[in-house]
Amino acid sequence: MPNALTRLFKALTGKTWAHESVEAVRETIAKNAFDSLADRAQEHAKGADGLASSYAFQPGLIDLHDDLHDIWHYLTALGARADELGNATLTDTLFDAANSIRHGLQHVAAAAEATVPHRSGDQPTSEPYDVPLITR
Secondary structure, three states: OOOOHHHHHHOOOOOOOOOOOHHHHHHHHHHHHHHHHHHHHHHHHHHHHOOOOOOHHHHHHHHHHHHHHHHHHHHHHHHHHHHHHHOHHHHHHHHHHHHHHHHHHHHHHHHHOOOOEEEEEEEOOOOOOOOOOOOO
């Protein structure tokens, strides 16, 4: 994989760079995940350790829901484009990923709702928002 400067230059000139083998894609994904694993785990554990009440979870969960919603739209758009290009395997994989994010959206929304103590008459739900399933 080219360095960041090369990737930036290519992006600025309207070009992209891509791996030419499945193995190279897998290696890059694994390296990126492994290289940041300890830092990410430590950062999130430190942040979670500072939460003192259920209300303290709410801002992060709402931000996370927004991020997941953006990812859902991105995967949906990519899936639609892959379908237009006739790549059925890529289309199905992207729509499967979008549907997985859809489930994550529902659970994160339910978790955000669970930060508010229940009052009489409140009805908590595990699926508060209807995000459509993606199908071809």
